[in-house]
Amino acid sequence: MKRLNLGIKTKLNLILLCSIIPFAVVGTTFGILLFKNSDYDQYAAKIINIKLSYLRLKENEQSFLLYYPNDNVFFKTNQNEYLRKFEIESKELNQNLDELLNMPMTTNLELSDKIYMLKENADTYGDLLKLTASKIYQRGSFQTGIIGEIERSYANAVAQESLPANVLTSLKEMEVQYINRMDGTYYNDFIELYTQHLGNIPGALDDIDLTSLSHRDTTHTDSVARATTPIKTTPKTLKNADKLKPVNDMKRYFNALKNIDKEIGFNREEGLLFDIQIEKTKLESINDIIKYVDEKRANTANSMRNLYIAIVVLMLLTVAITHIRISKFITNAIAKLSGYVSQLSKGILPDKEIEIHNNDELSDMAADLNTFARGLKQTTEFATAIGAGNLDTDFKPLSESDILGNSLLEMRSNLYKSQHEDEKRQHEDELRKWANEGLTQFSEILRQSTSNIKDLSNNVLKNLIHFLGANQGGLFLYNDTDKEDIHLELVSSYAYNQERKKKKKIYLGEGLIGTCAIEKSYVYLTDLPDDYLTITSGLGASNPSSLLIMPLKVEEQIFGVMEIASFKKMERHEIDFVEKVSESIASTLSIAKINQRTAELLTQSQQQAEEMASQEEEMRQNLEELQATQEESARKEAEMQSILNAVHSSSLVIEYDLQGHITSVNESFCRALNVQREQIIGRNQDEFRDTNDSYSLQDSDFWNRIKDGEVIKRTDKYLVSGEEHWLQQVFTPILDSDGFPYKILNMATDITANKKQEIELQVQTEKMAAQEEKLRQNLDELQKTQESMAEQQAELNEINKKLKNNEDILTQAVAKSKEQEKELQAKVAELNKLHRELEIQQAEILEQNHTLQEKEKLQAKALEDADKNLERTRVKIMAEFVRNLSRQSSIMDEAEARLSQVDGIPAEILNSVRNANDEFKILISKYKVD
Structure with a gap:
């Protein structure tokens, strides 16, 4: 292949350009992937909003069904706050579903049919609730x-x-x-x-x-x-x-x-x-959609991440190859020149000439250096062989008597011995220095890291792996917090894979680590099973060549176990060093463990102190509230007791069980009928009642009516020791806390005097019936008397109305009623006196007697009405009294319950509150009315 004749500057610019272009491509790809992932995030957020809307719909529906029985406005207007909120949330849910349908992601994920179904379900849900509410409104x-x-x-x-x-x-x-x-x-x-x-x-x-x-x-x-x-x-x-x-x-x-x-x-x-x-x-299928979208989003994210990693790796490989390819022509040539010149500067003549074929400035420099070296080599070759320390050079003396040759051989032999001893001594010094430096380094590490066991373990293990040049390690601590579950716990690891990290707990005697903890001696292996441990790096995975398991102990007390794996075999001095360091590590771990336990105890004591202070403050507040409640209870009890005493002093009170037997009477009743309490307790009232009446107290219908909650008013005549007594009675059922009657209260008024007067007047009326015509002339006077009594009746009605509307002045109203009763009794006495005078003068003023007779009837009627008003007043007073007692009892029950929940309340205080509450309930059970 023909080489390009490029200069050094041009090659450097080419390297820079090849580095910039891949990073630009990676950045652009990363931005595109982030934008695509944000679409999934927006789509998932929209689905979450839909689920929240559904949950609010469900909450409003359940709230409506729970609270509508007490919503009077709903039953009057067919309007309910929860239905209104349901309607708003339903519209919002439909809007969100429509927006979700219009999002392109819905079509991409093939969710249109499911979302349409959700929309139909939501509409049906709303229609059903509206129909249910309509039916409930009709109900x-x-x-x-x-x-x-x-x-x-x-x-x-x-x-x-x-x-x-x-x-x-x-x-x-x-x-x-x-x-x-x-x-x-x-x-x-x-x-x-x-x-x-x-x-x-x-x-x-x-x-x-x-x-x-x-x-x-x-x-x-x-x-x-x-x-x-x-x-x-x-x-x-x-x-x-x-x-x-x-x-x-x-x-x-x-x-x-x-x-x-x-x-x-x-x-x-x-x-x-x-x-x-x-x-x-x-509608719960929204959860399936959320799960499906999350899975799609996760899969897309994984795909994008893998694509990104592939692009990054490809770019890095491209940059690396380009860099290596171009640098090869420059750096290799410079390295050769540098090494060659360095040898020449030290007086060393290389055996070979330098060879550079770049066809640039560096190749010219190499040719000049080769010319210079060849001239020196010819003159110094023999001397430089010995002077350079090349003792392996073959050399033979000229003969046995060659003094210089034999001397050179003897010198080479001495140099061999001296070099070997120096190397051995230097190696031992290096090992001692290495061990001392390591001990010093780890002493400093252990000294600075005694507060937290986790940090200490991580720091020690990481530095020890680096110091030894190992590749992987783990530190297990002896955990005896639970005496039933003593084990070795992995607290720190270095370069462990995920499978190895999962096993955080190793019991004593389990595997090599558990065996090492029991035997308290180290284990060193060089022939490891293939499946025991794997060291993984960026280039692949391989089994370690050696494994060292060292116990962490102090005076035969085990504190943990340390495992170190390496691709190289460990030397003896490295194992000895780890053994020495392990003692210091164990000692420091024991101190750190004690410090950590002390800190935990201190934190626990502080928390307990704060909790005790909080409980003390809460107890003080509860005691203050209880004291205020007791004071209010005492005040109301005194007030109610005074009202009760007033009722008992002015009325006859009789209590019956549900079978009609007398269980209790007050002193006023005994005084009125002139009997002893022991004579009538346990007896039926019919035993001394006039049996000529049209109905009897033994009548089951009478008692059943009272048991059903009816209040019965009636007037009865009793024969006690031959004397007649007329009582105007009000029978009232007394209910327990569950609303069932458990006794019957009879509040009676003695009207014997009025009845006797009524009977006497009736006899006189029969005697004077024949003279009725003569008494007609007094009709005007009778009319005036009726008007006067009507005014009195109106006045009494006005008083009654004030009594009903102003419960705060009940006591004053009762007193006023008693005064009116005394006035009426005075009028009756006056009428009796007038009646006696009329009997004496009957023959002379028959017409006036008849008028007075009619007046007596009207006044008796007015007196009877006044008695009825007084009865109603007494019943209201008793009812209000018992209602106040019931409210006070509820306050006492609440106070007792709250105190019993507070820790640290003295038992004397709780017993005092319970006793007071029991006495209160006894008082209520005696006079309680519905």
Whole structure:
């Protein structure tokens, strides 16, 4: 091949140009690849936005289904905040899906059909939720919709007395239980009870699904049995069809409610809610699209990376070949000239002439040097052979008596011995110097790296590998933190491949490393299995030629194991050096391990101190809050106790169990009836009640009404020790925390004096009936008296209204009511006095007696109304008192719960709070009303 006659400057410019062009090509390729990858990033971000929109849709749908029962605005206006947000998110989701469909990447990835399907699923999802919301709006609440119509029908049925009260109550209970529990058996119970009472009415069962009554659960028929057992429906009770319309409406709306509930599918196994769940499941396919795009993006990124690497490698090879090719003509020639001139400057004559064929300035210089060297070589060849130290040069003396020749041979022999001893001594010195330098270097490394075991291990291993000229290594530490799992843990590695790094834990006795840890002596191998260890470099992978496994121990205590692999075989002095260094490493590791443990304990103690301070502050705040709660409880308890004392002092209070037996009476009751408490506790009130009344307290219907939550007012006459006592009574059920009655409270007023006056007046009325005509002339006076009493009644009504609207002045109202009661009693006494005077003068003023008799009736009526108002006031006071007690009990329960969750609270404080709370609950259980 013909060489180009190029100058040195031209060749250097060619090298520079060949270096710039590949880098420009690599940069351009890298930019194109980055731009293409950004398209995938934008597409993935758009899909993530779609998933977030779907998650927000799902959240709003679940929030609507969770909170709509308490949303009165929704049931009135069919508007809901979560539905509004759902609509907004639905539009945003559709917009994002449309944008995704218009992106070229969708077509490239063949995702159009899936995204169209997602869009259809999202639309169906929104339509189903709108339809569900519409059905729920039609279903309504207790004030609106179908449920509201049921409530209104029930109220009309009660008002018109369409059926006996207990039947209506049972029907109502079944309807409420169905709404609360969504259990179809309550609907079946309703239809069965309805059929029993209205089945003989034409058309009453037209829209009832009688097949729904089969296979019923008998556990739900108690209410039906209670309602139907004591009642026998007759044509007489059903004669008025208009009165039955509200009950028929209840049944009709109840049937509509059951049908719309089935459409909605509250059991999530059918209906709209089931369809919504299916559509949501379909929308979950967005995750598959995201996964598919991520895989495509990863594959594209890998392809781009591989292409980039291939281009870079190709460019580097091109630059390298060009550089080597051009440099060969320049650097090789300069190196030859430099070596040749250097030898000549030292007085050495080369054996060969320098040969350079570049056809440039360097080849001319080589020709001149060859001419100069040939002249020197002819004169100094023999002398330079010995002077240059070339002792292997063949030389024979001229004869045995050649003194100079033999002397030269003897000198060469002495030079041989001296050279060998010098080399041996120099080698030993170099080994000692090498070992000392290494020990000094690693002492400094170990001295500076005692704070962190990880950094120490990395630093030591890296420097040791470099110092020995090895290729690969690992450092395993003895880990006995868990006494049940003692092992060697890989904390540092150098040039390990990924497969080797995976095995971070080696147990004692496992493999060469585990055996070395047990035997506490090093292992050196030069014949390794092919699959034990592989050293990988940029040019390929190969097995090491030697392996050294050195234990890290101090006084026979093992701290770890170090593994070093090399392509070259290790010398004895290198193994000894590693053995010495390993002792220092083990000692430093023990110190670092102690320091690290000390730092961990210090950090742990600081954290515990901070936690204790935080708990102490929280406990202090809880104690302050508890103290404030206790003070407020004590204040309200004193206030309520004073109100309770006032009620007990002015009213007769009797408590019954659910069977009608007296369990407690207050002192006012014993005083009024002139009996001892022990005489009546445990007895039924009918035992000393006048049995000539039209009804008895033993009547099961009477107690059942009270157990069902009804408050009953009545007046009864009692015979105690031969004396008559009239009591005006209010029977109120007392409910527990679950809303079930557990006792009955009777607040009574002694009206014996009024009743006796009423009876006496009735007798007098019968005697003076014959003289009624003569008393007509006093009608005007009676009219005035009625107007006066009407004014008094209006005044009492005004007082009642103020009592209802101003609960803050209940105590003053009670006092005022008592004063009015005293005034009325004074008026009654005055009337009694006037009545006695009328008896004395009966013959003379019969007409006036009749007028006074009528006045007495009106005043007695006014007194009775006042007593009723007083009763209502007392009941309200008791109800407010118990409500306050219940609220206070809730505060005490919350305080007790919060204190019990705080660590470090003294047991005495917790016991004190619990005792106070128990006493509070005892007080509530005695007087609690709903």
